[in-house]
Amino acid sequence: MHIKLIAAVRFIVWFALCTPAMAQQTDSTKTVSDELQFIDYLINNREFDDALVLLRQPELLTKANAEQTDSIHYLMGWTFYNMKQLDSSIVYFKKISSTSPAYIKGSYYKTFELLYSGRYAEAEVAISNLPVQDSLQQELRLFQQSTGYLLQKKYSLFDSAAAQFTYTNFACATEQKNLFTYRNELKKVKQRSPVLAGVFSAVLPGSGKLYAGYKGQAIATLMPCVVFGAVAVENYIKDGPKDAKFIAAASVFSIFYVGNIWGSVMSVKTIRTQRNNEIYNSILLDLHIPLRRIFN
Amino acid sequence: MRYIILFCWICIFPFAGYSTEVVAEKVLQKADSLFQLADYQQAGIWYDKAAYLSVDNMQKTHALMRKGDCYLMRSNYAAAEQCLSRITYYGLNDSMQYAARYKTALSAYLNSSFENAESQILQLKAFVSDTLLSVNAYPLYALILNESNRWTEAKEVLLQYISASGNSAEQKQQMKQEVESLYAGSSIPRLKDVEKAKKLSSIIPGTGQIYAGYWGEGILSVTLQALGLGITGLGIWKQYYASGVLIGFSFFQRFYMGGITRTEFLAQKKNYTLKRNFNNSRKEFVLKLLPD
Numbered sequence: 001m002h003i004k005l006i007a008a009v010r011f012i013v014w015f016a017l018c019t020p021a022m023a024q025q026t027d028s029t030k031t032v033s034d035e036l037q038f039i040d041y042l043i044n045n046r047e048f049d050d051a052l053v054l055l056r057q058p059e060l061l062t063k064a065n066a067e068q069t070d071s072i073h074y075l076m077g078w079t080f081y082n083m084k085q086l087d088s089s090i091v092y093f094k095k096i097s098s099t100s101p102a103y104i105k106g107s108y109y110k111t112f113e114l115l116y117s118g119r120y121a122e123a124e125v126a127i128s129n130l131p132v133q134d135s136l137q138q139e140l141r142l143f144q145q146s147t148g149y150l151l152q153k154k155y156s157l158f159d160s161a162a163a164q165f166t167y168t169n170f171a172c173a174t175e176q177k178n179l180f181t182y183r184n185e186l187k188k189v190k191q192r193s194p195v196l197a198g199v200f201s202a203v204l205p206g207s208g209k210l211y212a213g214y215k216g217q218a219i220a221t222l223m224p225c226v227v228f229g230a231v232a233v234e235n236y237i238k239d240g241p242k243d244a245k246f247i248a249a250a251s252v253f254s255i256f257y258v259g260n261i262w263g264s265v266m267s268v269k270t271i272r273t274q275r276n277n278e279i280y281n282s283i284l285l286d287l288h289i290p291l292r293r294i295f296n
Numbered sequence: 297m298r299y300i301i302l303f304c305w306i307c308i309f310p311f312a313g314y315s316t317e318v319v320a321e322k323v324l325q326k327a328d329s330l331f332q333l334a335d336y337q338q339a340g341i342w343y344d345k346a347a348y349l350s351v352d353n354m355q356k357t358h359a360l361m362r363k364g365d366c367y368l369m370r371s372n373y374a375a376a377e378q379c380l381s382r383i384t385y386y387g388l389n390d391s392m393q394y395a396a397r398y399k400t401a402l403s404a405y406l407n408s409s410f411e412n413a414e415s416q417i418l419q420l421k422a423f424v425s426d427t428l429l430s431v432n433a434y435p436l437y438a439l440i441l442n443e444s445n446r447w448t449e450a451k452e453v454l455l456q457y458i459s460a461s462g463n464s465a466e467q468k469q470q471m472k473q474e475v476e477s478l479y480a481g482s483s484i485p486r487l488k489d490v491e492k493a494k495k496l497s498s499i500i501p502g503t504g505q506i507y508a509g510y511w512g513e514g515i516l517s518v519t520l521q522a523l524g525l526g527i528t529g530l531g532i533w534k535q536y537y538a539s540g541v542l543i544g545f546s547f548f549q550r551f552y553m554g555g556i557t558r559t560e561f562l563a564q565k566k567n568y569t570l571k572r573n574f575n576n577s578r579k580e581f582v583l584k585l586l587p588d
Binding site for chain 2: 038041042045046047049050053054226227230231233234235238245249
């Protein structure tokens, strides 16, 4: 009975001492893991500037162990990704070590960002180093690799990579199928000749634009050439080649005529770039969707 | 011993909650001190930390509202609106709900999100049962209605606010008269019908600009178009058919089409100027009515 009483008193003393310590947890909230959880909360609430302020605290990195350092790099990369600052995001995703739980997500997002930024050579290296732990990641890796080839118009490499798709995972099956549609659309983009467009426009102003694919612009180009050409001809017939009215009209006509040829030559390249960009935007949008499905 | 342990376990539960609340309270104090030092970014982070640690929604809401204040002090109205949109209104009492919705509406108004601002005021009216409290939001509501060109409604709202205010009958009468004169039918801007202005310019060149209040531009437009037609006529008369028709008519056609586009722009510019002049002058009066 006496021993039980002493034990009970000891317990009460211990409890009395521990309770204020539990109540005063202010210092413990400053621990790195608590801070990282808070930063994650800030990012989820789209308070990116505040998250960066905290992540850039020098004492956070000095206090952090190896695993927490990886978390800091991941959170930096993730914040910059959300702020659409892809170059900075890539730098931090690259710093995550392969032992970190954030390594897989960071690696796939880094590859996406490299492809999105048009850094294809770096993207190919990143794809070859992507971690593959299961069939889903295998599909995702193949999907990113195929997309990279398609963006570079390496059709034979695309075909051999895309032939390995199994379409077994809903997370990327639709987007994998879509790649073939984009491939066909890219192949369909007509390879017009700039020289031919220039020749057409020299023969009939505006026809080069029509050949390039700009129907509306063809008429808009033709009109000033017709107007000033007709005025120049009329003045030539009435007043001869030395008349000021003829010289003025012929000069203006010449400017429009040369401009029409030059514009047609340039328009071939412009329309091709424009069409390619439309398809690229669709490809890049599709590249993003599986990542959001798998990792969010 | 068994009973003592049981007693201790019972005691743990209130402390468990208490400890989190105490931490959140201390974080709030730290945030307040940073706010006092005008370090609004750091204060905002600490307020958010308090919101993160708070279990009680009242405390969380208070912390988020203070974070909103930090953004307002930094004139970052979009961030203030976004931050205040994180407030959940479940379990808030009338005064807290009023304060939170009012601040959200104010941030939205300052961020020119007038639809969201009005939505917050309407929800405030619907969910805050204490009408003596909700009526305090009416001056802000009037400012929002002014920006939506709903001046008659703004006037009614201001009159309701004055009626409900604690001023003497004489003061109320004087203020109501002031509102009546500020929102009198003759002083309310008569906005130009943009489509009508365009139609006028397409039927009789220059008249659209004159209707929009730009006499000089209207006269210049009609002169230039007449000059184009003149060149056409002169060309035909002098038997320079191609020069006359193609150059003269092109000249006329360019100014005719350009005149219509310009009329649209001028009518919109006029409407903007009328609205701004009216709203800015009324804003001074309404700001005097705002509760402290």
